[in-house]
Amino acid sequence: MTTTLTTEALTLAYGDRTIVSDLSLSLPAGRITTIVGANACGKSTLLRGMARLLTPERGRVLLDGQDIHTMATKEVARHLGLLPQSPIAPEGITVAELVAQGRHPHRRTFARWTAAEDEIVAEALETTGVLDLADRVVDELSGGQRQRVWIALSLAQQTEVLLLDEPTTFLDVCHQIEVLDLLTDLNRSRGTTIAMVLHDLNLAARYADHLVAVRDGAVHAQGSAEEVLTEETVKIVFGLDARVVEDPISGRPLVLPLGRHHVSA
Template sequence: MVRLQTDQLHIGYGDKLIVKDLTLQIPDGEITSIIGSNGCGKSTLLKGMARIIPHQSGIVVLDGVSISKQDTKSLAKKLAILPQTPESAAGLTVGELVSYGRFPHQSGLGRLTKDDVEIIQWAMSVTGTFPFQYTPVDALSGGQRQRVWIAMALAQETDIIFLDEPTTYLDMAHQLEVLELLQKLNEEQQRTIVMVLHDLNQAARFSNHLIAMKDGRIVQSGTAEKVIQKHILQEVFQIDAEIGRDPRTNKPMCITYNLLKGDNQNVEKNASIPALAGSYA
């Protein structure tokens, strides 16, 4: 089943076209990760599909209707997006921030109803942030803050959640914590998760569906087995990768890689990466 898709989508900034003639389908109820080198259009695509930025031509369709024809509140009840570096007002508590997720469902004076409060408390409980409800968001660790933002998205009660590099600036343990939470939300609540990731091995491990991009276009999409392949990584990242298997998930993983010769020939030739750390190409 597909609820969200694009057709011949073009997105740019001014005269510069970033996403070019892009047609894709997002599998419903699965985790999709978008991978690619810096500047390839990953974040732009995510923002375009969420109507954060306008598209120049083409169409984004959600539930059979163009998102450009859906009013803001209706769209916000279906789709939530967490930017790469979300910021909250200084001194805002965890409970206050999570309560903002109820905005699309409020009317009149915007006061929280009993149902709103129950949903907010549930979102904090699911994400393990309930003990921090009266704590200022600024006082939390990076991993805790990410869980609070995810709680806000859950309080929004959308079936689809977009996340732009949710593990950026987090250490390995907190990265795993956030990704396991997203996996749990997907498996237990059938949330459709779409995220931009830089770590190839994390993308392969936690995703049902991958989209590999280069220069605003899709090079390959599908399962990890279909996308994490030597020739695909060569085209997308300009690396000569050695592909193995994750001993815990049996999914493909990038064990090590060399930079391809050419423009990068003055850079150190060999770049090995620990299996657990993943690839940050």
């Protein structure tokens, strides 16, 4: 059965400051959703709420139709994984040890580690291209390598839904494409439902099956990249004057910002 994740009239706040207001969203199962919006619009807060890291002021998050806040922590972790911004690994931990932590939701207390779990961890390391780094300390790796390791941990967790908050932040263009291609491979080979916050509109358009534009803590527009990334929406959501043309590589929308300089007559 395909796992579903939805929000119903979700309101999230930090103290007296409301960040997400009355937001309803359903992630298309087995597809890739990218979430875009201006800084401080509520994108990351929304992901935290969907991952049960924030308690709603109002509304609900439903995992397979059940209120996520009524579910046991391990039960949620067996179905839903989150890769936050700039995750921090325990000091001195090796790649293999970190990825093995992804098996925790599936293990009983004091249960012995099994050969089957070794195979799951090895497969996650191989799939993400970091098997040769298994004995390296995570802190010694490059940014791109570390991001692959964190994704390997998510693979070892074997969840049906994976949420990622800006997985390409601090990566150069080459590593950004590698990470997004890896997530696409995961979606296509395993049918994993993926939702990720991205800053780069053109990468968001290229990799999204479903695109969500958030403005002031609410969904302003959602649908295909062609439906969402119009010049009007870009102006409203980002305050950016731009031209939107067809990407010659993907056929998806390509956003070309208009500044005060370097515009041909």
